[in-house]
Amino acid sequence: MESYLRYRKGYYDARVDFITNEKTVGWSSSQGSYLRFDSEVTYIIAAGERYKVRSLQYESDDKKLLSFVESIRNESTVKPGNYIDYLQFEDEKRRLTLELQNNGYSGFASNYVEISGDSSKMNKDVAIYFQIRTPLPDTIHQRYVTGQIKIYTDYYQGQPADSLVQENIDGLTFYRQSSKYLVKPGLLSNSVFFKRDEFLRKDDKQKTFRKLNSLGTYRFVALNAIPDESKDSVMNFEIQLTPHPKKWIYDGGLDGYFSTLGAARLFGLSLSSQLVNRNLLGGSEKYSLRAEAGTELGYSRETGIIRRTTNLSVQNNLSIPSFQDFLGLGKFARKTGLIRNKFYSNFKEEAVTNISLGLSAVNIINLYSVQSYNASFGFDYTSPRNARYVFRPLGFNLDLYSIKDTARFEQNPLILLSFKDILGTGFLFRDLSYIYTKAKDRKGNSYLVINNFELSGWEVHFANLFYNSLSGSDKKWMFADKILFAKYIRYEFDGRYNKEYNKTTSFAARFNGGIIIPFGDNKVAPFIRQFGVGGPNSLRAWNIKEPGPGGYRDPLNKVKETPVIYVNQGDIKLEMNAEYRFKILLILDGAIFVDAGNVWTLKDDPIRPGASITSKFYNQIAIGAGYGFRFNFDFFIIRFDFGYKIRSPFQDAYKKSNWYTFKEIREQGLGNIQVAVNYPF
Structure with a gap:
């Protein structure tokens, strides 16, 4: 101490x-x-009195380097009058090192900087000296400029030099063996950020490697720095790009889950396939076509095996490795101060443009069906600090519903309203996701944070208000005169933490929460955008959308013999999960878990008493616990989880308690069995 x-x-x-x-x-x-x-x-x-910084001085035998360091003195983190702080001194060392590395001193390292102090004046202050040593036996640090840049566009080991075609484009020298370029030279030129005759920058080298490595056409990227033989201050570069052997790739998958509800059983199976072209138009554009089909079967002694649900989806996505801002939103955000100049510059240089178009159809047999059509335009950017931004300014979702079992919903107008045909729109802002991943540290801690903000119909809403104010009418705009515009604000947070104790044991936890708020002439949020809990990746003691909302007890909870499809959703969601994972034997792993959460509506629902959020919401938290077995095949995991209801979201009318007794827990037998692929979170 x-x-x-x-x-x-x-x-x-x-x-x-x-x-x-x-x-x-x-x-x-x-x-x-x-x-x-x-x-x-x-x-x-x-403690006594804390000493302060009296003065700051940089010293070095390399006068040119010292002159540069003095020119950036104003950016120093150490200022006269500051209290002495070791961490502040280390920050200054890092700043000096990075500034030098980004201004031609590519061989500079922080160990060349030594810190000393002089407190001889006895004034409770210290003169601080940053002494920058020179590399032995040299007397100066070499400052490099970028020389010749050679790009081998279809490189492979042992490639004969006499078979290559050479061409100079944009100050770069391109080499190719094929009859034409695999990737347009203009794209490759824009992906190289260090320029000839400019001081070499570490940041530019890293950005170049990240950008070239993100081009799906290439399997390997090598960036080799070669000192010039005639000029010791010049650094030449050879960039070797090794393409994938195949332009098209195919991938298929099979997913499934199994769950129980008393004597009833539910089994779901999904088959997916994906076709990918890594270089569709010669600019390393990645095109993917994904199709998925699935079904859910139910079984009970009374009904036998029956088909409960079917789903089909097709999604097209085109990923362009450049920033295509035809709306000018990036420049607008920069000029108005919404984003900083440096962030905009990095975003412009490294963002990927995504265009998607798809459709899906879900049929809940004898209950309802929904057909969805979607189209979007947006950007995907990962910063040097491993923060990912997914921004879609333009997006449309058309959802068409068909209710088959009207008797089940006719007593509840709020649910019926959520099943109205609706068009979600975004002309300037549709949604924004921020995803941050913290890699595992030395103590085994890692975490993932996902934030998603979605806004639908706001441009249409204000345009409609403006039109009505000019025309003096109160007309409500509709798409094709019959389909409502979806108007809502939606936010969801997902935080995940993992602690690895050793190679065989770990602890994982998740907190997930969200809220959706309709506005304008929308009384309720669209059913497809509301929140639900339960199922193999949520509250495992319950089935999908079984709990809630709030303390409402669905009459279908009393049905034990028939496989039930639940539709219990809400406007607010809170969910917490935790599990301890451990190895049992060979490929068999085990887990002990606890799940808690529920959903609530924002408005009172007289048909569903207790469904709305109140200050006593914590009394309506459902809690489940259990154990699981996982067969770990490294590349995928088959999971068997056995969930037991510990606490109900509603109070038992006879016990006057939400908690299950030990006898009631034992009567659940093997619990609610959930079978799925990979970890729940």
């Missing part, structure tokens, strides 16, 4: 003492005795 205060925080006169109080805790029995020795330490600290 004393060393920390003196040498890390500038309390050079600090004195620290401590008092230790030792305790023995234990008990004895016929089986033996148990003793535990506890120690309580009390620190007595006389």
